[in-house]
Amino acid sequence: MKPLDRHSFNWELENRVEKVITDYNLIDKGDKVAVALSGGKDSVLTLQILHKLVEEGGFDFKLLAIAIDEGIVHYREEGLEAARGQAKDLGVEYHELSFKKEIGFSLDEAAQFYQTACVPCGVFRRYLLNRTACQLDVDKLATGHNLDDEVQSYLMSFARADVRRFAKFGPKQERIHPGMVPRIKPLWLVKEKEVGTWAIMNEIPVHLAECPYAHQSLRSRLKNYLNQLEEERPGTKLNLLNFFQKNLRNLDQKRIKLHRCQRCGEPSSVPVCKACEIQEFLEQKLR
Numbered sequence: 160m161k162p163l164d165r166h167s168f169n170w171e172l173e174n175r176v177e178k179v180i181t182d183y184n185l186i187d188k189g190d191k192v193a194v195a196l197s198g199g200k201d202s203v204l205t206l207q208i209l210h211k212l213v214e215e216g217g218f219d220f221k222l223l224a225i226a227i228d229e230g231i232v233h234y235r236e237e238g239l240e241a242a243r244g245q246a247k248d249l250g251v252e253y254h255e256l257s258f259k260k261e262i263g264f265s266l267d268e269a270a271q272f273y274q275t276a277c278v279p280c281g282v283f284r285r286y287l288l289n290r291t292a293c294q295l296d297v298d299k300l301a302t303g304h305n306l307d308d309e310v311q312s313y314l315m316s317f318a319r320a321d322v323r324r325f326a327k328f329g330p331k332q333e334r335i336h337p338g339m340v341p342r343i344k345p346l347w348l349v350k351e352k353e354v355g356t357w358a359i360m361n362e363i364p365v366h367l368a369e370c371p372y373a374h375q376s377l378r379s380r381l382k383n384y385l386n387q388l389e390e391e392r393p394g395t396k397l398n399l400l401n402f403f404q405k406n407l408r409n410l411d412q413k414r415i416k417l418h419r420c421q422r423c424g425e426p427s428s429v430p431v432c433k434a435c436e437i438q439e440f441l442e443q444k445l446r
């Protein structure tokens with residue numbers, strides 16, 4: 160087998176990401192784009208490629224980064240160090256917030272009340288990322304979600320019969336509410352394994368450890384299953400993505416009706432948003 164040439168590998172990867180950005184019109188001229196930066200390999204690759212497009216690719220947008228400290232001991236601090244280092248090296252404006260300060264509890268404190276810690280974690284993280292992006296006048300929030308993440312997410316929606324989520328499929332979300340910053344996924348066509356290869360080949364200082372709560376999730380089980388399938392039948396993940404793309408992309412994102420949460424004023428489809436509901440529950444439990 161021919162050895163992988165680092166430059167050709169990087170070139171192909173960067174071009175594939177750039178093609179998704181242009182084909183799906185992820186970024187408009189003059190946009191303010193915030194990368195949700197965990198310090199993991201996917202969000203670091205996203206930041207690096209977007210930074211390169213601005214510096215060398217003739218793209219005209221402003222880039223910044225937002226990192227969230229969920230409060231997971233022996234795990235998150237290393238990710239945050241990587242995130243701070245990346246933002247500093249690239250000269251990208253960096254904002255860091257914590258669950259403890261903004262919500263009142265760390266994830267480690269909240270986790271004991273949940274079968275899977277991913278529930279409060281995902282809710283509070285999305286809440287803080289969106290709220291901060293809005294406060295900073297951000298036009299697009301870029302995440303490091305890759306092809307594997309996307310396929311897992313949609314299989315999870317099937318498993319939970321969560322039809323509403325299907326409308327969020329794809330590399331770009333529409334602005335469905337003035338208080339909701341649209342999300343973009345530049346790594347939509349990049350496999351997780353390729354991101355790992357990129358990080359190792361280029362000796363990028365990223366946080367590679369797995370979250371200590373990950374094993375509790377349905378996502379983690381689906382991930383193992385899909386990796387096994389991909390090993391036996393290469394191309395399965397891309398086939399699934401293509402199938403979803405053909406069948407889910409026409410669902411109207413605007414049909415999801417959002418109002419303002421009665422408690423915090425953030426966008427919500429129910430009178431009191433999930434973040435406030437969980438926060439209230441935790442206040443009672445931990446008081």
Ligand SMILES: Nc1ncnc2c1ncn2[C@@H]1O[C@H](COP(=O)(O)OP(=O)(O)OP(=O)(O)O)[C@@H](O)[C@H]1O
Nearest residue numbers: 195196197199200201202203225226227302303304
């Ligand atoms: N603590 C965080 N702060 C900011 N953004 C985050 C954080 N955790 C996750 N994200 C965003 O959500 C995306 C998907 O989350 P996921 O849990 O898969 O991340 P990860 O595996 O910890 O790190 P990465 O995806 O960057 O390798 C990340 O790529 C990143 O854009």
